[in-house]
Amino acid sequence: MEDLASIGIVPNRFMPELPEVETVKNVLIPIVRNQTINRIDVLRMSTIHGDIKEFVSTLTNKTFLDVTRIGKFLIFHLSDDVVIISHLRMEGKYYELLEDESNTKYSRVVIHLKNGHKLCYDDSRCFGMMKLSTEKEYRHVKDIAQLGPEPFDIKDVKYLLDRCKKSSLPIKSTLLDQTLMTGLGNIYADEVLFASKIHPLTPANKITKAEWTTIINNAQRILHEAIHAGGSTIKSYHPGKDIDGNFQSALLAYGHKGERCPTCGMIMRFIKVGGRGTTYCPKCQRQKAEKLSIAIYGRIASGKSTVLETFKENGYYTISSDDIVSNLYKKKEVVEQINNAFNLAFKDEADKQTLRELIRKDDKNRKKLEKIVHPWVKKEIVNTIKTIKARMIVVEVPLLYESKMDNLFDVVIAVDVSSEKQIKFLTNRNPETAKSLLEINANHQFAKNKEKADYLLVNDAGLDKLKNKTQKIINELQCRLD
Secondary structure (H helix, E strand, O other), X not given: OOOHHHOOOOOOOOOOOHHHHHHHHHHHHHHHOOOEEEEEEEOOHHHEEOOHHHHHHHHOXXXXXXXXXXXXXXXXXXXXXXXXXXXXXXXXXXXXXXOOOOOOOOEEEEEEEOOOEEEEEEOOOOOOEEEEEXXXXXXXXXXXXXXXXXXXXXXXXXXXXXXXXXXXXXXXXXXXXXXOOOOOOHHHHHXXXXXXXXXXXOEHXXXXXXXXXXXXXXXXXXXXXXXXXXXXXXXXXXXXXXXXXXXXXXXXXXXXXXXXXXXXXXXOEEEEEOOEEEEEOOOOOOOOEOOEEEEEEEOOOOOHHHHHHHHHHOOOEEEEHHHHHHHHOOOHHHHHHHHHHHOOOOOOOOOHHXXXXXXXXXXXXXHHHHHHHHHHHHHHHHHHHHHOOOOEEEEEOXXXXXXXXXXXXXXXXXXXXXXXXXXXXXXXXXXXXXXXXXXXXXXXXXXXXXXXXXEEEEOOOOHHHHHHHHHHHHHHHHHOEO
């Protein structure tokens, strides 16, 4: 049999999770129970795993006795100990129709019943499956046999502690491992972690017994609530004819990136964990980690350098994106890209002043230069975070959100300053360049993005005060390092 877990998943689609499958099961029971199969039309051969002729001949004249569920698998129990194993995957749905009604648009298997009705298995993506088995054998089918217990069945979390004691995988990825515990998919894993106030990147072996207990309690509660509400209708998935899940209106984390946390008001953050989109609150779900990457964000002359210097004085590894760019301007490949893009003739190094004038005069030039420079800067930052073994890595990134680098960091500190002070600081630095720098910085999206940061420092009372504020943040971040 084909390994069900190996079937591909299409990005931006969402397969039904345990509550949705439970809803489908509950809807199907009164439709099929005690109904006898008259004939079966297999309209797409790949939907049936195994011999199709055997599938049809075995099921003809069999009577449905019950429908049960194991994890996300539907189990149809029929007379003579015959079993159908069904997995809906992404878009699989069952529709009950009258015999004289047209099949659904994406019908793959049609089960005609002797009561004049038919059951259409509809699957636009064609990832779902049906497989013939028996009462004796179906629990031993590989993909079912390897499933872990459902949250409802876990009475002692010592099982989870023992299984995860050597695992450094993020807890989000761990909860999606159906061999450890079945029933939590991407949607409900986000909801459970949010309710449990646990950061999705926390290594599984750092989750305490008390935290595992909280996770299981919340998983049981949330899944029960979702089942009661009929599951969640996400994107194009609906559990069946004329049935919509209502739990999507109760989702607090999943799908709410960029919105305010319903608990604390912080902007919800979106990251990828093991390739899966993950939404969490950076304040409610504080990260426990051996290492933290921190970004300092703000407009020019806001005080970012002072904040960065304060981290350095505390012994942490620091780097400025301006320094990265200065080094890039000496890199042969970068100089060639800039020359080609702007029809220039820089030799060993790109001249900052020349480029500054180009982007000041025409915003299209700014975008063109950023398109060249940002990927290089991102590459350097990623490499630094990955290779440097410091416990805190702090990077000054003036265009953090504009360059879409915010997801590289565990913590973002935004530094704000009034326009009057900004002009004063720039003038004190260099009166000749102050005006042009302000013109360039006018496109900065700080006001739009500052509320997304974990911390907001306002530079309104001198550098000593700003350093003191920074030190308080450093002390708090130190407590998050285990």
